[in-house]
Amino acid sequence: MSVVAPDRAVAPVAPAASQPFRPSLAGWLARGLAWAALACLVLILPLGRPGTDLRLYAIAACYAIVALSLNVLLGYVGQISLGHAAFVGIGAFTSAYLVTVQGQSFWVGVLAATAIGAGQALVLGGVSLRIRGLYFALITLSYGLVAEQNIFQIQEFTGGGAGQSAPKPAWFESEWRYYYLCLAFLALVLFVDWRMMRTKGGRALLALRENPRVASTFGINVRLATLFAFGVSGAFAGMAGALIAHGDESVSADVWNFRLSLFFVTMTVVGGLRSRVGLVIGGSFFALLPYLIEKIPGFEDLLARVPGPVDLTPEYATLIIGPLLLLINLIRFPGGIGQQTRPLQRWMTGHRFDPHDRGLKEVQITDVRA
Amino acid sequence: MSVLETRDVSIRFGGVQANRDVSIAIGQGEIVGVIGPNGAGKTTLFNMITGFYKPDTGRIIYRGRDITRLPVHARAALGLGRTFQNVGLVKGTTVRENLVTAQYLQADYRTISGMFGSRGSVASERRLRQKADALAEVLGLTELLDTQVAGLPYGTLKRVEIATVLATDPDVLLLDEPSSGMGPEEAHQLGDSLLELRNMFKLSIAMIEHHVPLVVRVCDYLYCLDFGQLLTHGRPNEVRNHPQVVAAYLGEDPDPLAVALEAQLNALVETE
Numbered sequence: 079m080s081v082v083a084p085d086r087a088v089a090p091v092a093p094a095a096s097q098p099f100r101p102s103l104a105g106w107l108a109r110g111l112a113w114a115a116l117a118c119l120v121l122i123l124p125l126g127r128p129g130t131d132l133r134l135y136a137i138a139a140c141y142a143i144v145a146l147s148l149n150v151l152l153g154y155v156g157q158i159s160l161g162h163a164a165f166v167g168i169g170a171f172t173s174a175y176l177v178t179v180q181g182q183s184f185w186v187g188v189l190a191a192t193a194i195g196a197g198q199a200l201v202l203g204g205v206s207l208r209i210r211g212l213y214f215a216l217i218t219l220s221y222g223l224v225a226e227q228n229i230f231q232i233q234e235f236t237g238g239g240a241g242q243s244a245p246k247p248a249w250f251e252s253e254w255r256y257y258y259l260c261l262a263f264l265a266l267v268l269f270v271d272w273r274m275m276r277t278k279g280g281r282a283l284l285a286l287r288e289n290p291r292v293a294s295t296f297g298i299n300v301r302l303a304t305l306f307a308f309g310v311s312g313a314f315a316g317m318a319g320a321l322i323a324h325g326d327e328s329v330s331a332d333v334w335n336f337r338l339s340l341f342f343v344t345m346t347v348v349g350g351l352r353s354r355v356g357l358v359i360g361g362s363f364f365a366l367l368p369y370l371i372e373k374i375p376g377f378e379d380l381l382a383r384v385p386g387p388v389d390l391t392p393e394y395a396t397l398i399i400g401p402l403l404l405l406i407n408l409i410r411f412p413g414g415i416g417q418q419t420r421p422l423q424r425w426m427t428g429h430r431f432d433p434h435d436r437g438l439k440e441v442q443i444t445d446v447r448a
Numbered sequence: 449m450s451v452l453e454t455r456d457v458s459i460r461f462g463g464v465q466a467n468r469d470v471s472i473a474i475g476q477g478e479i480v481g482v483i484g485p486n487g488a489g490k491t492t493l494f495n496m497i498t499g500f501y502k503p504d505t506g507r508i509i510y511r512g513r514d515i516t517r518l519p520v521h522a523r524a525a526l527g528l529g530r531t532f533q534n535v536g537l538v539k540g541t542t543v544r545e546n547l548v549t550a551q552y553l554q555a556d557y558r559t560i561s562g563m564f565g566s567r568g569s570v571a572s573e574r575r576l577r578q579k580a581d582a583l584a585e586v587l588g589l590t591e592l593l594d595t596q597v598a599g600l601p602y603g604t605l606k607r608v609e610i611a612t613v614l615a616t617d618p619d620v621l622l623l624d625e626p627s628s629g630m631g632p633e634e635a636h637q638l639g640d641s642l643l644e645l646r647n648m649f650k651l652s653i654a655m656i657e658h659h660v661p662l663v664v665r666v667c668d669y670l671y672c673l674d675f676g677q678l679l680t681h682g683r684p685n686e687v688r689n690h691p692q693v694v695a696a697y698l699g700e701d702p703d704p705l706a707v708a709l710e711a712q713l714n715a716l717v718e719t720e
Contacts, residue, residue, distance in 0.1 A: 270563065277569065279559030281549040285538045291500060292536035294520035295529070296616055297553040306559070 099430045112426055120261070125254055132253035133325060134369055138362035139260035140321045143267050145346045145361030146354070147314030150271070152343070153351035154280070155307045156287035158215045161202075161222030162342045165312055167334030168225065169195045169319025171236050174244035174329050179234070184247030188320045195316015196309045203308030207301050210290075222339050230331040241330030244323040260321055267314055268354055274310065283307050344400045348407050349415050355423050356416020363415075364400065371395045449512070450475050451652045452528075452620050457496055457506030466492040467676045469506070472654075474620065479646060479653045481663045481684070484673035485696055490656045491533060493673070494622050497654075498530045499523045510620075525553055529618025533625050533656075535605045536612075537597050543608055544593040547580035550615035554579070580615065586648070587611040587641070602629035610641075614649060623655040627662055635659050639666045661717050664688060672696070688717075 101109065124135050144166055151157045159165070172194045173187030182190075206217045230236050237243070250256045274280045282303045286293035290300045323329040341364065349360015371377055381395060407414055425431040450473035459467045466489045474480045482490050495501045497508055499520035508516045515523055530536075538546050555562075555572055562569035584590045587607050592600065597608065606626055613621060626642070627635040639662050646653060657663045663670065663684060670687040672679040674696040680687055687693055694710065 273563040273565070274559070276573075277559045277562030278552055278555040278557070279562070281545070282552055284541065285549050285552075288538045288540065289536065291520075292532065292538070295498065295524050295536065295613075296550045297521050297524035299519075299521045 101428055106428075109426055109428065116426075121258075124257060129253040131369075132257050134366060135362075136253070136257040136260040136325045137322055138365035139257070139264045140318045140325060141345065141365035142264055142358040142361035143314055143318035143321070144342055145349050145357040146267050146271055147311045147318060148342055148346040149349075149351060149357050150283075150307050150311040150314065152346055154275075154283040154287060155304060157210065157304075158343065159218040159311075160215050160336070160339050160343065161218035161220075161225070162315060163334045163336070163338035164222040164225035164229075165195060165199060165315035166319040166322065166338075166342075167230060167329075167331075168198055169316030170244075170323035170329045170334070171230070171242060171319075171331075172316065173320035174237075174242040174323045175235055177245065177324075178237075178243050184245075184250075184324060187244075187324075188317060191316040191320035192313045193316070195319065196313035199308040199312020199315070200305055203305050207304060219336070219339075222336055226331075226335055230334060236329075236331045239330075241328045242323075243328045245327060246324050256325060260325065263317060263321055264358070267317070268358070270310075271354060279303070279306060341396070341400065344404050347414060348400075348403045350413050350417055353414065353416020353420070355419055356414050359415050359419065364396070367396045367399060371399075451511060452497070452654070453509050454493070454497065454503075455507045455509060457493070457503040457508065459492060459496060459501055459503050465676050467496070467503070470673070470676075470678055471506075472671050472678075472681070474652050474654050475668075476652055477646065477650070478668045479642065479655070479666050481667035481670045482654060482656045482673060483658070483663060483670060483687075483693075484679070488673040488696075489676040490673055491624055492676075494530065494624055494654075494656065497622060498528060524616060527617070527619030528622065529613040529616050529620065530622040531606075531609045531613050531624055531626065533628070535602075535609055537605065537609055539598045540596075542594050542596055543584065543589055543600075543611075544577075544580055546597060546608065546612050547583055547593075547615045548576050550612045551576045551579060551617070554617060583611045583615055586614075586645075603631070603634050606630065606638075607641075610645075614645070618649075618651065621651050621653045621655075623653065623657075625656050625658065627657060627659045632661075635662050638662065642666050660688065660713055664717050 124132055127135075144162070147165070148159060148162050151159050169191035173184075173191040176182040176187040176190055177184055202218065202221055206214050209217065235242075246256055247259075250259050275284075282293065282296075282298045283306075285296060286298060286300050286303055293303070294300050345360045345364035346357065348364070349358070350356025377395075411417055413420075421431060421433050421435050424435055453471070453473040455471055456469045457467055457471075458465070458469055470489070470493055472480070472482070472493070482493065484490055492501065496503050499515075499518060499522075503516065506516075507514055510523070510526060510528070513526075515526065518526075538549055541549070555576060557566065557569035557572050562573075581590070581593070584593050587610060589604075589608060589611055592604070592608070597605070600608065606629060610623070610626065623642075627638050630638060642653065642655075643666055645651060655663075655667075667684050669681065670684050671681045672687055672690070672693050674692075679692050679696060680690050682690075
């Protein structure tokens, strides 16, 4: 067959393709050390911390799950959800209600929260199948408000102003055991996400995010695939909600508001869409941000001296730092933290260290107009 | 008997009658060209055949079956493959990923069993990758398999798109301006490729095309649309010299410049 030689080809054809890169023995040792350091940081170092800190770390792992959940919608399907606080909150209350009021076990609670999270996301997804983009964002926003004003006001379900208590499961009462439990759930979610994107279902999501029309000419049922993504995202969110509730040992209605939804979107985007590593870092970093700020000496005094109508407390700092990071992210690093950590990530998995490797090009809005 | 035909399809967008009573037919193994000036409703016609628009009146028949009400993905499953005017590819990924993604319907496992790496899914995924390699070889894209789609030149993208639509295992191929963005030489080679691919994959092809030499060389039959209506149809040489077609392309009253242009066009065809 006659074929045009790709003469104007394309610089980034990797010459290494013919000769796959193998690290030397020293290289492997260095990588092993890096892995050991990472394991130490995540698994061993936290054990030396007081219980209140460990509780925060557990919540940080849950926030990482929330980031992965939001990423399924935002990163894979390209739909922004401004009602994710409701997704997570419904999971939290479901589990707390089942355990405290109905006397079920923690495991039943988490399972039910996951299922109900998926269910409510499917309903919302079904309602909004015909719209995309900004209009869809408005639907999710109003869904969040409806949940806040109605579902979370049901006394029986949420325990009213005092909140619903959510005891930790048997054997996981101590903070460090619960922390490990949350890590295990995070690992499960990471595994599911990783595997999903390596199947036809995951590829279908990426294709339909890029262009639903092109996806449908591949034979992909766009509505079904979108619903599938909603289900997965809702399941992750519900599970995270249940874990947060039991981590705090109580859950009250006033935290699941629009501000939290924005906070979730910020941490997901700053973490880096479609980068699992970035999302985990982003989620846990934002969860720990208020706490980290308190550790900076003199920061509170600095905040107090900022003139203005309100006295700034560390709580407000996240409201400033979050959007600031988001701005930097949008202007300079669209791939978020994940894009920045990618060279390290590649190196640790046995590739050559390439500081310029930023992974896939950030995708432009395509110009297909069919 | 024709593989695919439209019977008097019409569609209106607000005040614009984009297609009026358009009937075309594509026979088994034929390459059919759809020509006409900009805004004549060619892409609209394709969009109705693929299922993006539902015609107001008229029917679309595929192998004797009325598919007018079927959704796009169901038509793809029946064997309708389609390329886009502005390249329909998943841009953020590599050529290989595109070729694998497009084989969605041939991946004969459930996503859930694929997630847990069932034996069937692993075997299926391996088949998809092999087919991607084979298709890339047919279209001369082997070296580009691991290249990001976003960085490729336009002409190459068009070739990748054809490989991708072939990956969907089509029976009828609808190509929307396959030679746009290609130079004359590239377009000539595209013509060779299309003729070969038709025999290799037992395809019937309908293509919207502006490149007259290409159309005349590869098409068995031509339809010319103007203002949403079928102006004329017939063998390429008849249609090309049809006075109404010349008028539609070059204006009502051919001035000296237009005549010169047409002469040039004809000369081009002869040299092909």
